[in-house]
Amino acid sequence: MQSKDSSKxxxxxxxxxxxxLFINGEFVDSVSGKTFETIDPRNEExxxxxxxxxxxxxxxxVKAAREAFDNGPWPRLSPKExxxxxxxxxxxxxxxxxxxxxxxxxDAGKLFSVVKTGDIPNVADVLCYYAGAADKIHGTTLKMSxxxxxxxxxxxxxxxxxxxxxxxxxxxxxxxxxxxxxAGCTVVVKPAEQTPLSALYYxxxxxxxxxxxxxxxVVTGFxxxxxxxxxxxxxxxxIGFTGSTEVGxxxxxxxxTSNLKPVSLELGGKSPFIVxxxxxxxxxxxxxxxxxxxxxxxxxxAGSRLxxxxxxxxxFVKKLVEMAKTWxxxxxxxxxxxxxxxxDKIQFEKVLSYIExxxxxxxxxxxxxxxLDRKGYFIEPTIFVDVTDEMTxxxxxxxxxxLSVKKFKTVEEVIKRANCTKYGLAAGxxxxxxxxxNTVSRSIRAGxxxxxxxxxxxxDCPYGGYKCSGFERDLGMEGLHKFLQVKSVVTPIYNxxxx
Numbered sequence: 279m280q281s282k283d284s285s286k287x288x289x290x291x292x293x294x295x296x297x298x299l300f301i302n303g304e305f306v307d308s309v310s311g312k313t314f315e316t317i318d319p320r321n322e323e324x325x326x327x328x329x330x331x332x333x334x335x336x337x338x339x340v341k342a343a344r345e346a347f348d349n350g351p352w353p354r355l356s357p358k359e360x361x362x363x364x365x366x367x368x369x370x371x372x373x374x375x376x377x378x379x380x381x382x383x384x385d386a387g388k389l390f391s392v393v394k395t396g397d398i399p400n401v402a403d404v405l406c407y408y409a410g411a412a413d414k415i416h417g418t419t420l421k422m423s424x425x426x427x428x429x430x431x432x433x434x435x436x437x438x439x440x441x442x443x444x445x446x447x448x449x450x451x452x453x454x455x456x457x458x459x460x461a462g463c464t465v466v467v468k469p470a471e472q473t474p475l476s477a478l479y480y481x482x483x484x485x486x487x488x489x490x491x492x493x494x495x496v497v498t499g500f501x502x503x504x505x506x507x508x509x510x511x512x513x514x515x516x517i518g519f520t521g522s523t524e525v526g527x528x529x530x531x532x533x534x535t536s537n538l539k540p541v542s543l544e545l546g547g548k549s550p551f552i553v554x555x556x557x558x559x560x561x562x563x564x565x566x567x568x569x570x571x572x573x574x575x576x577x578x579x580a581g582s583r584l585x586x587x588x589x590x591x592x593x594f595v596k597k598l599v600e601m602a603k604t605w606x607x608x609x610x611x612x613x614x615x616x617x618x619x620x621x622d623k624i625q626f627e628k629v630l631s632y633i634e635x636x637x638x639x640x641x642x643x644x645x646x647x648x649x650l651d652r653k654g655y656f657i658e659p660t661i662f663v664d665v666t667d668e669m670t671x672x673x674x675x676x677x678x679x680x681l682s683v684k685k686f687k688t689v690e691e692v693i694k695r696a697n698c699t700k701y702g703l704a705a706g707x708x709x710x711x712x713x714x715x716n717t718v719s720r721s722i723r724a725g726x727x728x729x730x731x732x733x734x735x736x737x738d739c740p741y742g743g744y745k746c747s748g749f750e751r752d753l754g755m756e757g758l759h760k761f762l763q764v765k766s767v768v769t770p771i772y773n774x775x776x777x
Contacts, residue, residue: 279646279658280606291384292377294326296478299335299498302342303491305478309334314500316474319387319619319626319655320609328474331499333507336466339495340513343437343464346492353434353462357413364409364459367487368402374483375399380611381475382447387618387655388573389610393448400735401452404753407737408460411758415461422768422777431765434462435540436515438761439508441501441529442477443520444470444621445576445677451477453741453752454518455494461761466495466514468505470521472621474498501525510536516761520544520578522675523701523746542760543748544578544741546675547703550696551581551732552686552718554709555589562708563597569706569732570681571605571659574617576625578747579704581732583672584683585692591685595644595663598683602645602659619655620678626655629678636662636671641682667698675701689714693721702744706732725751 297313298305312330317323331339347353352360371378379394388397417430440454447469458465469477481496497504505525509517509532516539519529523545533539551569553562569581586594610618620626626649633647646660657679665672665682672682686692696705696718704726707718719727725743728734735741740754750760771777 279603292380294381294475296475296482297326298329298478299331299339300478300481300494300496301335301339302346302495303485305482308332308499309338314471316385316472317622318384319621320384321653322623322655325384326475328498331497332503335497335499336468336504336507336511339466339497340437340439340508340511342492343466343495344513346490347434347437347464350464350490350492352459352464352490352493355462357415360460360462361409361412363488364405364412364456367484367489368405368409370483370487371398371402371405371480374479378448378476378479381479382473383610383618385473385475386444386447386621387610389615389618391613392573397446397448401448404449404452404737405456408456408758411457411755412460415758415762417764420766425771425774425777426768427771428766428768431767432759432762433765435761435763436463437513438463438465439511439514439517440465440467441505441508441517441519441521442467442469444472445573445578447473447476448480450520451480453757454520455480457758458518458761459489459493460758463761464493464495466497466508468497468499468501468508471498471500505529506532509533512537515539517541518760520752522546523748526748540760542750544752545703545743545746545748546701547578547580547743547747548583548673548675548699548701549579549581549704549706549724550583550585550692550699550722551706552585552692552696552708553587553590553594554711554714555587556710557590557708559590559593559597563594564601565708565732566594566706567598567601567659567681571617571679572733574620574657575629575679576621576677578675579726579733580677581704581706582676582681583696583699584681585686585696586683587692588685588687595661595683598661598681599645602661605659607650607656607658617659617679620657621655623655625677626657629657629676629680632671632674632676632678632680633660636665636669636680636682639669639671641665641669641671646679667695673699689717693718696722700746703742703747704728
């Protein structure tokens with residue numbers, strides 16, 4: 279593992295423009311006047327003080343969203359007009375790609391080059407996809423069994439609360455906001471307290487694009503206060519959440535004990551990455567390594583359980599170690615860096631504690647396992663072998679650059695072991711045998727199966743999990759339908775020549 283000193287970046291960090299809540303088309307201070315600090319994980323320094331919203335601010339934001347939905351123009355615009363405004367919003371995002379990318383890189387420790395060329399263009403693509411879907415929302419004509427005429431309408435569900443994670447602050451926000459807008463809903467966004475900056479910038483651009491006041495509101499703050507108030511609010515019609523399984527349970531409880539609002543959850547994962555011995559090791563080993571450490575391992579679909587068939591096991595592990603030792607950890611603004619810092623001190627210490635669990639429970643540490651001797655929350659890419667399925671590092675989501683490597687013999691064995699988890703978000707299957715690919719992909723209980731690829735996403739490809747990884751889907755038309763209600767309309771017909 280190589281390292282770069284994060285204190286020597288030559289990148290010109292942008293001035294932070296927006297630090298207040300965004301409610302009803304205006305940037306405003308929190309009712310309490312309180313603020314909190316957002317921290318740069320590269321150097322542990324304060325980036326900015328951000329308005330700390332709580333229940334009173336959520337009430338104001340929901341009131342604005344409710345008024346905009348019940349009496350405002352957005353749900354009543356023609357789909358063509360909603361599409362036009364959303365496309366303008368996408369264009370504005372691309373015009374400001376460098377500034378937004380810098381905000382996410384600084385706030386979340388993400389690689390600036392990856393955010394600029396990947397995350398932000400994805401945001402614009404998703405907006406364009408759902409802009410194109412806005413005029414394709416329609417019900418069906420029903421074939422009734424007696425003298426009745428029936429049809430269905432698809433109507434916007436109403437005011438939507440969206441709680442966004444810190445690992446992909448831009449894509450995760452737009453994966454929810456864009457379909458909600460296309461459906462004609464209004465939204466209150468609660469970004470993660472670790473990464474509030476880009477959400478506020480998107481709110482500013484939305485107003486410039488012509489999205490009416492009250493349609494998009496952003497309340498920055500903490501989960502137990504602002505997030506809890508949004509989840510339990512009686513005037514919120516739906517909650518969309520991406521984050522941990524533990525918090526997902528709390529949100530479901532809050533929704534159930536308030537107005538029984540529907541909830542969509544995209545939660546944790548412990549994804550198996552399965553490699554059969556007919557593959558080209560030199561091609562697949564880099565994919566497996568990146569599948570575990572991409573975005574510093576802070577990705578819910580990380581292929582952190584690597585199963586390698588015994589025929590290529592030794593050669594494959596050797597290749598993984600070679601990659602880990604040349605992996606550059608350092609300043610995310612340095613174009614040579616491959617891995618930035620963990621999001622904050624809490625996550626940094628959590629990852630290191632899991633590494634200690636692995637050592638104590640008998641796994642063999644091949645490489646990494648340490649933090650870097652400098653300011654910032656940097657951790658070496660870490661590889662364990664001799665990992666059993668019962669070990670903590672094999673069962674729990676670490677959300678860091680830690681890879682558990684296991685050996686298997688047969689197809690039947692690896693299917694059983696891959697499914698031996700409470701999660702079911704994603705899986706990777708690497709083989710040149712089509713029959714094996716088909717069998718394994720249909721046998722693993724997960725929402726996304728990647729065959730001979732990994733992290734292959736697209737606006738048209740639904741994304742979500744089984745089991746404790748949540749339910750409902752982001753992206754695709756499924757991501758739009760969860761913001762719509764189905765209404766059946768039935769009238770009698772008389773003296774019709776046919777039914």
